[in-house]
Amino acid sequence: MSAVLKVVGLGSGNPDRLTMGIVKTLQQASQIYVRTKEHPVMSMLEELKLEVSSFDHIYEAHDSFPEVYASIADRLLELASAGDEQSVIVYAVPGHPMVAESTVQLLREHCPQKGISLEILGGESFLDEAFIRLGFDPIEGFQLLDSTGIRSSMLQPQLHTVIGQVYDEFTASEVKLCLMELYPDDYQVVVGHALGVEGEEQVLQVPLYELDRALGYGNLSLVYVPRSDDESLRQRTFARLHEIVGILRSPEGCPWDREQTHASIRKNLIEETYEVLETIDDDDPEHMQEELGDLLLQIMLHSQMEEEEGTFSVFDVIQGLNDKLIFRHPHVFGENKAKDAEAALQNWDAMKAEEKRRKGIEPEKASALDGIPRDLPALMKAYKLQKKASKVGFDWDSIEGVFDKIEEELGELRQAVAEGQSVDEQVGELGDLLFAAANAARFLDADPEEALSRTNRKFVSRFRYIEDVLHAEGKTLQEASLDEMEEIWQRAKNEV
Secondary structure: OOOOOEEEOOOOHHHHHHHHOOOOHHHHHOEEEEEOOOOOOOOHHHHHHOOOEEEEHHHHHOHHHHHHHHHHHHHHHHHHOOOOOOOOOEEEEEEEOOOOOOHHHHHHHHHHHHOOEEEEEEEHHHHHHHHHHOOOOOHEEEEEEHHHHOHHHHOOOOOOEEEEOOHHHHHHHHHHHOOOOOOOOOEEEEEEEOOOOOOOOEHHHHHHHHHHHOOOOOOEEEEEOOOOHHHHHHOOOHHHHHHHHHHHHHOOOOOHHHOOOOOOOOOHHHHHHHHHHHHHHHHHHHHHHHHHHHHHHHHHHHHHHHHHHOOOOOHHHHHHHHHHHHHHHHHHHHOOOOOOHHHHEEEEEEEEHHHHHOOOOOOHHHOOOOOOOOOOHHHHHHHHHHHEEEEEEOOOOOHHHHHHHHHHHHHHHHHHHOOOOOOOHHHHHHHHHHHHHHHHHHHHHHHHHHHHHHOOOOOHHHHHHHHHHHHHEEEEOOOOOOOHHHHHHHHHHOOO
């Protein structure tokens, strides 16, 4: 048999708030261990002449809090296992045992496995004092976050937010940076030190940007972010975007948005995609931000239409994407390794094949050309078809073979034109030539769409140079001869 393990809470710091039951439990204990002696109630335990051992030394022996908590829990399990059923080991923690106490959660998990009797007695939580000292009612909406694991995605401005375990200025700085992703720099927040502890309590209201400049951070510190109904704070949240799109499509929403279907806005998706590409080509981050928003709207609208039908929502889309990214990156989220981009791509392809098998599709029986979207732009599609074919060995040994093919196709196009073959035959030969040119791009490890887009931009710049020069000379394009335009074009090659 093992000793009984009892966990008690020492409260938020005021010795007067300890219950008689907890005091009796401490007095009747065979052994008393405290997580830390850095707590105001320790002075009262000394007055009661209770012999106490602490785990403060464990904090110094480890680099992270999870390691500390695991070590403390392991030690308590060892002590309880070595004791007898008549013994009572008391483990005392700051505040309430079930509020922000990882060691207690570990004990609750492992004690049943080891046959150890575990009892938990409550205590005054630091939240009790926070509700009183900070003056808010949690029923209005409240969340408690841990400073060591806080992320901006957890923040909800419409809820009162208390952030615990803000031990020092560095932790306060991390909290500040996280909050600044959602809240304005001058948003008023509250720092609370040792709430409810006579002579030690401090309550400071500071603008967010000064959060890490406040003094006095320690084991009994917290940060309070008051709730706000300011819509501008919610404008940075995905939930608000989902809500807005739902309103637009609702009976009380926008008549135009309500009438749209997947087919009616199909072209919008393509147009917005190309507008994003234009901002990338122009290296224009400001407009890129705007155009990415427009593209995201198209995704939201298509998802909303399906949500109304009950098939899926945008959150299903996100879940599917998250699952896919994790599954296809075993070298990041699993145990596989990838020393370079090529190895990472091989992992990706292998996991894609595994996905197909799980869906009952046998990759070995599929066409080597499967998986290319039907409606891709023709030049991009040619490039992808050739890449797929090359993976199974259907390829030239070098780019010289591609050059020969380009010359062959150019000769056949010349012949078709010279012989006056039908327009359909001439167009066919032109397509063969463009297909061969796309293959050259693959050997150069260049995207043909990108290469042609670059040439288009270059042509536009040089042609506009011709227009500008002629305009400066008082001429129009119609008034200039071809020789004049060619001469300016040659100058443009050195200018733009």
